[in-house]
Amino acid sequence: MQQTFSDTLTAAWTAAWDEGDVNAFDAIVTADYRRESAGTKKITGLKELQQEILDVRAAFPDLTTRIDKVIASGDDMAIFWTTTGTFTHPLGGVPPTGRVVETRGSNAITLRDGRIAYERVTWDAAELLAHLGIPSLNSAFEDGTPDVVVDNLSGNLPLDIMKGFNRQFITGVTVVTTVDETGTPRGLAANSYASISLDPPLVLVCVQKTSSTYPALFQSSHFGINILSNDQLGTVRTFASKTPDKFADLEWHAGPNGVPLIDGSAASLEAEIKERFQAKTHTIFVGRVRHAEVAEAAPMVYKAGHFFDGARLEEL
Numbered sequence: 001m002q003q004t005f006s007d008t009l010t011a012a013w014t015a016a017w018d019e020g021d022v023n024a025f026d027a028i029v030t031a032d033y034r035r036e037s038a039g040t041k042k043i044t045g046l047k048e049l050q051q052e053i054l055d056v057r058a059a060f061p062d063l064t065t066r067i068d069k070v071i072a073s074g075d076d077m078a079i080f081w082t083t084t085g086t087f088t089h090p091l092g093g094v095p096p097t098g099r100v101v102e103t104r105g106s107n108a109i110t111l112r113d114g115r116i117a118y119e120r121v122t123w124d125a126a127e128l129l130a131h132l133g134i135p136s137l138n139s140a141f142e143d144g145t146p147d148v149v150v151d152n153l154s155g156n157l158p159l160d161i162m163k164g165f166n167r168q169f170i171t172g173v174t175v176v177t178t179v180d181e182t183g184t185p186r187g188l189a190a191n192s193y194a195s196i197s198l199d200p201p202l203v204l205v206c207v208q209k210t211s212s213t214y215p216a217l218f219q220s221s222h223f224g225i226n227i228l229s230n231d232q233l234g235t236v237r238t239f240a241s242k243t244p245d246k247f248a249d250l251e252w253h254a255g256p257n258g259v260p261l262i263d264g265s266a267a268s269l270e271a272e273i274k275e276r277f278q279a280k281t282h283t284i285f286v287g288r289v290r291h292a293e294v295a296e297a298a299p300m301v302y303k304a305g306h307f308f309d310g311a312r313l314e315e316l
Contacts, residue, residue: 005114017053025046025050037121059091065082068081078106084101094278171302174205175262177225178213192206207282207285223271226262226267229266256291271289
């Protein structure tokens with residue numbers, strides 16, 4: 001009996017994951033089937049599993065799976081499997097990399113009356129991104145935003161409060177640069193730059209996924225950080241705009257790894273991308289600095305929607 005069900009399970013698995021026939025699972029699971037992710041502890045049902053399969057297959061059109069081993073003992077089973085596919089289309093807001101990815105996992109299954117009632121899996125969409133070299137913060141795959149109790153007891157944090165908090169934080173002004181797959185320079189203005197450590201020299205920048213530069217940055221191996229000087233107000237306005245070619249009237253030179261570094265900046269660096277953390281609407285890029293340039297020009301300062309002269313700061 002167990003051997004017969006193993007064959008049925010393998011056939012349904014292949015039909016769903018390799019051919020996209022997600023309805024193949026209908027005949028082998030119970031009406032109250034539940035699926036738990038070992039990593040996130042999230043519990044879902046058949047409809048969510050079917051949608052996940054369709055989403056993954058859309059991102060990996062050439063996906064193939066292999067059942068490596070099935071172990072059965074009474075109403076308990078364990079499946080060990082391997083999948084291979086090319087990351088061709090976006091998945092969960094993550095741009096495709098064109099990389100061939102091989103993932104492995106296992107499912108612990110509990111049967112009831114010859115059907116799967118429960119399974120605990122060691123794989124989910126977040127795990128797949130980790131295999132891609134793209135570790136994810138848990139919030140990247142949350143369905144909604146948890147309630148936050150604030151002073152007015154409304155249960156939701158008013159947007160103006162968060163904006164007001166951020167406007168009190170004084171930052172420098174940077175332009176993040178890279179090149180796309182055709183070698184065309186791309187860039188955006190950002191003040192979410194931070195130094196992580198000096199040894200090793202690590203930096204990070206947070207980029208919104210809706211930015212036109214985001215796909216090129218995500219697929220690139222390096223990025224540049226240009227700290228703008230007092231003389232570059234026009235430059236920051238260009239990069240904060242929707243101008244299609246932001247480099248048209250800009251003087252710049254390529255770093256050792258081809259990243260655009262903007263002439264006249266107070267400082268510029270080129271970093272090799274080491275991590276891409278998914279954080280819901282943004283991606284946190286962590287890079288190891290490979291090249292840096294520092295000029296005598298004073299940096300521009302930004303606070304509450306206004307730009308200030310960084311040379312005339314008074315010490316407290």
